[in-house]
Amino acid sequence: MRVRNLGAHHQKFVILRHRDDSTRDVAYVGGIDICHSRRDDARHTGDPQALQIAAAYGPTPAWHDVQAALRGPVVHDVETTFGERWEDSTPLTLNPGRTLSSFLQGEDQEPRPLGEQWPPPGPVSGGTAAVQVVRTYPAILPKGYDFAPDGERSIALANSKAVARARRLIYVEDQYLWRPKSASTLPMC
Template sequence: MRKQFEWREDNKVELLVDGENFFPVMLAEIEKARYSLLLEFYFVSSGVITSRFVQALIRAAQRGVMVKLIIDDFGSYRFSNADRDVLKAVGVEIVVYNPLHVSKFTRNFARDHRKLLVADQRVAFIGGTGLSDVYWLADEAGCPWHDLMAQIEGPVVTDLVSMFNELWQRCTAQVLSPGGSVEQKGYSKVRVCTVQGLYQQDIKASFLKRVNSANNNVWLMTAYFLPSFSMRHALRRAAKRGIDVRLIIAGPHTDQPWVFHASKRYYSRLLKAGVRIFEYQPRFLHAKMSVVDSWASIGSCNLDHWNLRWNLEANIELHDEQCLEQMTQLFNDDLLHCQEITYENWSKRPWHRRLKETLWAWISHLVLKIR
């Protein structure tokens, strides 16, 4: 088990909301890169926005930039061979994490769910996006997906490089340059926090610590709400002692309807304890963000059973007044597009909805028992 990353001072963090805002900035940094580009994405699907990234990476490689790309085998099954081949032809190195194979049995469940871009070991982007038109363009109702990325400059970028290099070495046995020191850029105090399946769950442990010591508010935004018992217990305890506990959860627009129904099994006890639950209505809420008092976390982890059991995940935690204001404003703006679930209305839902929730909750429980 790797040691935990330390808090880093003097960073600059900016919250970027939705693909229309973060994709152009990410592409601009790729175009500016002169030395190295490190990319790690779970969901990669060929299409309009991915083609823009492919062409930008080709241009970077042709001007001599070292380009390394880690993609998850399951998450990238719609990333065409044609796109992969044109990247490889110009020298882009692609690593496929944990290729699927029937002989691996349950080890096939272990996925790289992280989302990361580092340009010249100078600026990084981390959050919930993939490279897909569902974050950019889509014909289906409820799209494009609502998601977040954080743009980071400063000393903490060296830890994100270290995290990438560690996985690259694990997959290839190649040791990449650790890079040099990164100059101070701002006033944010930032820490990289990770999950590596059951072996390391820093993100969960850190969130629970903050919730258990909260003084004012616990706000959580997540796409898939299948929290562990310890998380449910912590949220209920916080609400009972008067903390403002609010959850924004994906509503009817979702890519995993079974999770939407299975998650309902947890509503009653949380609502009884005073936790306020809001379901996001306009489109699929894919963002993963939490704000507890003056602390915040953003990244790839949904804090659900599946993420914490099987996946590689990466978040950043931060203390930054300006970024906290951005996150607070976003949370309040998104509440305007939510339907609040009250205990009174929830207890009156029809029997067929209760049956569907019970069925999917039972199935999810069985799945999580898989070893």
């Protein structure tokens, strides 16, 4: 919800916080849909509870996607991203058909407050990676998100910065690669 008409909310993460032991805090982030038909393993035999899709993919389509477990202060950043979306005052939808459908299905339209966010976990002992949370949000009219009223394109900015600083090889695995409209005649590599 809270997306442009014909848009999608495609953030997928799970956050586990432990009040008495923040060393156990973890955030799982990535592209894996957490639903029937998307579960798979290293053998890629597909989900035994697959939903029916095009016959060309077979009865249990294989899926290849990435999910990462994050520990340390970044868990707080992922949790903040969730809280921003959850508590945003933007209407869940401006689509009258979706509003009616939600009403008829008895969907809860008023999220309960999340409560106080706990402090970030400390750095991971022996950790060597720096992690940054980046996102893409569109500008939604007539009222944008409270936390990103003009939208946000930090994924595009991070990718541009990485490409500009690369010396030999760039490997990017991303569902969406964005480019400015003015570059629409340039090939995507």
